[in-house]
Amino acid sequence: MFPRTDVGGLSLSRMIIGTNWLAGYSHRSSSADEMIKARHATKDTIVPMLKTFLDRGVDTIMAPFGQTPPICDAIKEAEDITGRGMIMVDTPVINVDDNASARREAEQTVKACAARGAKVCLIHHYSAEQLVNKNRRQITRLDDYTKMIRDAGMIPGLSAHMPELVIYSDENGYDVETYIQIYNCMGFLMQVEIEAVAAIIRSARHPVMTIKPMAAGRTTPFVGLNFSWATIRDCDMVTVGCFNEAEAAEDVEISLAALERRAPDIAGRNSPAKDQAVLKNQ
Helix, strand or coil, X not given: CCCEEEECCEEEECXXXXXXXXXXXXXXXXXXXHHHHHHCCCHHHCHHHHHHHHHCCCXXXXXXXXXXXXXXXXXXXXXXXXXXXXXXXXXXXXXXXXXXXXXXHHHHHHHHHHHHCEEEEEECHHHHHHHEECCCCEECCHHHHHHHHHHCCCEEEEECCCCHHHHHHHHHCCCCCCEEEECCCCCCCCCCCHHHHHHHHHHCCCCEEEECCCHHHCCCHHHHHHHHHHHCCCCCEEEEECCCHHHHHHHXXXXXXXXXXXXXXXXXXXXXXXXXXXXHCC
16 A cells, blocks of 8 residues: 655655546647546546545645546545445635625635545645745735635645745744645656755655656656655655546556666556567666
8 A cells, every 4th residue: 555644743655646637628639628628527537546546545636626527526436335434635726816705705605625535635736826025935815725624624735836935934934834845756847956945845844745757748757756756855745646546546656666776666657669679678
């Protein structure tokens, strides 16, 4: 079963199920987005993948669940089939305007996350980064929103695509138990050098949820996952997006092999010339 870590007193699998390749966010092209949405328009194609993960002890899933009803339906069915619960990490976009009406709207958004069953709530980077003051090294009014999350019974965190959010959060002692950080061997979507983000992750006060380990398909699972697991701490996590249950099984095996320092037990790739010596040795 997959290794686990602790976030704010809650046990999470160190592999997190990502959902871009279920919701239609390919980071590749509009046609790829439409392919994903056509494939996963209902829960029926998502449930087998979630069951594959749950059978291997990967029970943590991340999404903006308010925007992805089929994923929510699939979670419930996978839980019923396996008898295992899933831990939902919600990443809602909230209204962070500085007025009473916006705060009421934000509070309702946060309460909706809890009502859907989320245990961890990470303010979406689109919202959180509107609050950043680089000159003062602060995230203004962040405590307003983390208190809303606490009051709703969830563990607060930050979706921090901007790596400074991790630094400012730790420096100011904000009520944050974990953070998302983009981290991959390609530097894809990373705002500073890979080495700089690696150093931020290593010195972070709380466990880090790394995302996009395969750079949205720009590197292979073997390369991307081995890099991530080799360069993060034992408390940190890797969020993995898959298109189907076969990819889920491969990614779990590659990851376990990386953590156990062995070769993964996976099939080789196909080729028209199957007698090549290099292919036989895969």
